[in-house]
Amino acid sequence: MSTAPWTGHVTPGGPTAVRVLDEVELRKASVGPMDNNAYLLTCRRDGAQLLVDAAADPDRLLALVREGDASARLDLVVTTHRHRDHVGALASVVAVTGARTAAGADDADAITEATGVPVGRRLHDGDLLVVGHVTLEVVALRGHTPGSVALAYREPEHTHVPGAAPGRVHLLTGDSLFPGGVGRTTTPQDFTSLYDDVVARVFDRFDDETWVYPGHGRDTTLGAERPHLAQWRARGW
Template identity: 30%
Template sequence: MAARIERLVTSGQFTLDGGTWDVDNNVWIVGDDHEAVVIDAAHDAQAIAKAVGGRRLIAIVCTHAHNDHVNAAPALADLTGAKIWLHPDDMPLWRMTHPDREPDEHLADGQVIEAAGADLKVIHTPGHAPGAVCLHDPGLAAVFTGDTLFRGGPGATGRSYSHFPTIIDSIRDRLLTLPPETKVLTGHGDSTTIGAEAPHLQEWIDRGY
């Protein structure tokens, strides 16, 4: 059975640099009827576990360690026995939310996470956060971009541990080189495609988006 992509939207708060904002997060589940991977365990471990159902959870992959993307990861790991994966460059952010719980495994650029016939290749895309990653599966014609690339522009870079020129380099060199039909499945909001976003790169640079 071929892998499929499911989206669950969870709600909670994002907190950084003394501010707190209400947010809705996309939690992505990639798998078949037997096993799955969760991308970004946000806010509600019980709801995510219910969406996974009786499937074996292979991994909980964090696109980055802002609290709204990882706050439910330890509880989901406890419920399912799955390991938490995070790029090591995001450990300072991770420890802000989970000072007493380490991720189980470190992600590396070029690594492939396999589940249910899906092959999720890790692409290190710093800028929104130092250890931000995207996950690309050519077979699914999709890239999971976390908060690196949204419909309409790059992720925010106005807070600690972020850097606008770096996110532009990541998007230009690592994402916009993917096939134009590739679906961009984001950490918040609506999806888009590489082809829809690529023509706007210079606009983003000019306005320092």
């Protein structure tokens, strides 16, 4: 399938958006009736690949995997949370590729119950995932579901440049953070949990240049969203 320049905008049946970074190629595609975003990260040094959310349309996702590596190598599938619109193609993708699986510890059993796929690694806040030569940090964001996780990839620092700033962070947030607010919650307690985690574990840790890749829709940055945190807290969603 052809690719388009990176805009962060994708549509079901449309082309993949591709972003080439120093260490990794990041591909974004939309699948299924719920317009879910799926992300493929490909290590540029050895071709190792990680898929975030095998949400729907296994044929499209397998084509996405082949865009990153023609041999259809897939090392790991990370599921950001348990909701059915994020796991619909998990069984098919794993069966074809033999990829390992990972998900938040508190969502793992529900994912297995829904898909029949055992979760090989149960993730906790601060865990590190290594795929090829690429390392991502797990950020637990509790509230949309108990075991929701985000993944943070930091571009390498340019240590040869005196005074260079730390590398930019790319944050894949599932349904926990979107342009305009945190993800949907069903109780005030869940909202408080999610809001508090998003503030403490995302906005308090990462700078405004951090790029946010959500589970649906367009991208954003922390800089674009930070001025609205108090408004989110006051409205309760």
